[in-house]
Amino acid sequence: xxxxxxxxxxxxxxxxxxxxxxxxxxxxxxxxxxxxxxxxxxxxxxxxxxxxxxxxxxxxxxxxxxxxxxxxxxxxxxxxxxxxxxxxxxxxxxxxxxxxxxxxxxxxxxxxxx
Amino acid sequence: xxxxxxxxxxxxxxxxxxxxxxxxxxxxxxxxxxxxxxxxxxxxxxxxxxxxxxxxxxxxxxxxxxxxxxxxxxxxxxxxxxxxxxxxxxxxxxxxxxxxxxxxxxxxx
Numbered sequence: 001x002x003x004x005x006x007x008x009x010x011x012x013x014x015x016x017x018x019x020x021x022x023x024x025x026x027x028x029x030x031x032x033x034x035x036x037x038x039x040x041x042x043x044x045x046x047x048x049x050x051x052x053x054x055x056x057x058x059x060x061x062x063x064x065x066x067x068x069x070x071x072x073x074x075x076x077x078x079x080x081x082x083x084x085x086x087x088x089x090x091x092x093x094x095x096x097x098x099x100x101x102x103x104x105x106x107x108x109x110x111x112x113x114x
Numbered sequence: 115x116x117x118x119x120x121x122x123x124x125x126x127x128x129x130x131x132x133x134x135x136x137x138x139x140x141x142x143x144x145x146x147x148x149x150x151x152x153x154x155x156x157x158x159x160x161x162x163x164x165x166x167x168x169x170x171x172x173x174x175x176x177x178x179x180x181x182x183x184x185x186x187x188x189x190x191x192x193x194x195x196x197x198x199x200x201x202x203x204x205x206x207x208x209x210x211x212x213x214x215x216x217x218x219x220x221x222x223x
Contacts, residue, residue, distance in 0.1 A: 033210070033211060035213070040201075040216070040218070042120070042203050043203065045210065045212050045213070056210055093211075099145070099207040099208055101146075102148065102160050103148070103211055107156075107157050
């Protein structure tokens with residue numbers, strides 16, 4: 001499968017625990033995005049990378065959220081001290097270059113905080 | 115960052131009718147405007163896109179128009195079919211990519 005891959009597909013965690021999600025983009029893609037999506041809403045921008053450089057992080061994102069893309073390939077999104085409001089679908093997307101090219105989405109990781 | 119507004123939030127049409135979804139954006143640097151379709155439980159998938167040097171683009175029953183002066187763009191679906199039922203998202207990209215809130219389209223047979 002040469003598409004964008006996200007793991008795990010589902011995660012249930014207790015409030016206060018830390019969670020980490022992984023995204024493997026399409027291999028030649030330099031741009032990688034993270035979004036959060038709640039039911040019936042559009043993808044909400046979280047952050048994006050060009051190769052290993054994190055170019056922007058949403059001002060709406062608390063310090064509990066951090067993302068890395070250490071070698072410019074896969075990326076991880078960590079949420080520390082999870083809260084019930086963090087329950088959502090976390091989507092990763094990649095594109096071959098930056099703005100102006102099609103972004104391909106992964107299947108997402110559905111997080112449920114209980 | 116870019117701010118994208120999308121209307122309407124829900125749209126119901128009879129099979130065979132046309133559907134129009136409208137979006138506005140705020141950042142004049144935006145030069146790429148994709149539209150994504152998301153079916154229930156699936157990932158968003160690109161259906162059509164337009165760049166700022168073009169005013170209109172068509173692909174079979176789907177067309178997109180762009181007015182850069184007014185900073186708005188629209189998706190037009192003609193001869194709608196039940197399989198067009200889904201949530202549609204517009205996006206605008208100056209460099210990153212920001213999405214609208216989505217339009218749930220229902221096509222009634």
